[in-house]
Amino acid sequence: MTVSTSDTERKDSYVYHVIRETTDILYDYGDSDIRGTYKTLEDANEAARRDLFKEDEYKKADLEDYSESTKHDGTVLINAGTGEIDFIVKVVCRIIPSDLNSPDRTVYIVNRTETTTSKTASSNTTTTEKISKTVGIYQKEDSANEAAERELRKAAGIKSWRDRRRFKGVFREEYDLEGLFEGAATIKNVGAGEKGITVVVERRTLE
Structure with a gap:
């Protein structure tokens, strides 16, 4: 007799990322940043509420707009702005499958950042978008x-060393002093600009 395990019997766990998205209206620039990783929704929501005000980065008086809402899954969403800079601070839930649960609460997170720079000939301006x-x-x-490593090579279109030799632009793969992967690729002539891709591994201890 074969015994199957249903999805409801899996003991998946969750982590919650606090993410800040920043849009600089004056310089037409935007990026996003993972500000912290937490084991409980309550801790993540509290961290999101404190994010803009940690280490006196901003005070409520500095913000022309500030609003907080709660999404259907219970995660906090904060919209704020100074007049020149808009912020979105949000909590995003990630599932860790049961076979990835770590007794020592240490996980390894693969993050990818893509920066696209484009130029507009008519206005002679440069726009940078970071995701x-x-x-x-x-x-x-x-x-x-x-x-x-697979993610970086896929993003750069490199399937073999022959592709690597033909690659036009910057491509590097290395490991930091702790043995964690760090890689980057720059793809030129994307429209009227270029695209930069970085892929890194971060070691995180869940809070």
Whole structure:
């Protein structure tokens, strides 16, 4: 007799990222940043509420707009602005499959950041857009490093060393002093500009 395990019986766990998205209206620039990773929704929501005010970065009086709402899944969403800079601080839930649960509360997160720079000939202006996302969460360092390497090569269109030799632009793969993967590629002539891609592995201890 075969015994199957239904999805409801899986003991998946969750982590919650606090993400800040920043849009600089004056310089037409935007980026996003993972500000912290938490094991409970309550801790993540509280961290999101404090994010703009940590270390006196901003005070309520500095913000022309500030509003807080709660989404259907219970995560906090904050919209704020200074007149020149708009902020969105939000909580995003990530599922860690049951086979990735780590007793020592250490996980390895693969993050990808894509920066696109384009030029507008008519107005002679340069626009930069930066998008960051979490590609995956792993229990083992080797698995995370391998996934990061695959992600970078896929983004750069490199399937073999022959592609690597023909690559036009910057391409590097290296490991930091702790043995975690760091890679970057710059793809030129994307429209009227270029695209930069970085993929890194971060070691995080869940709070």
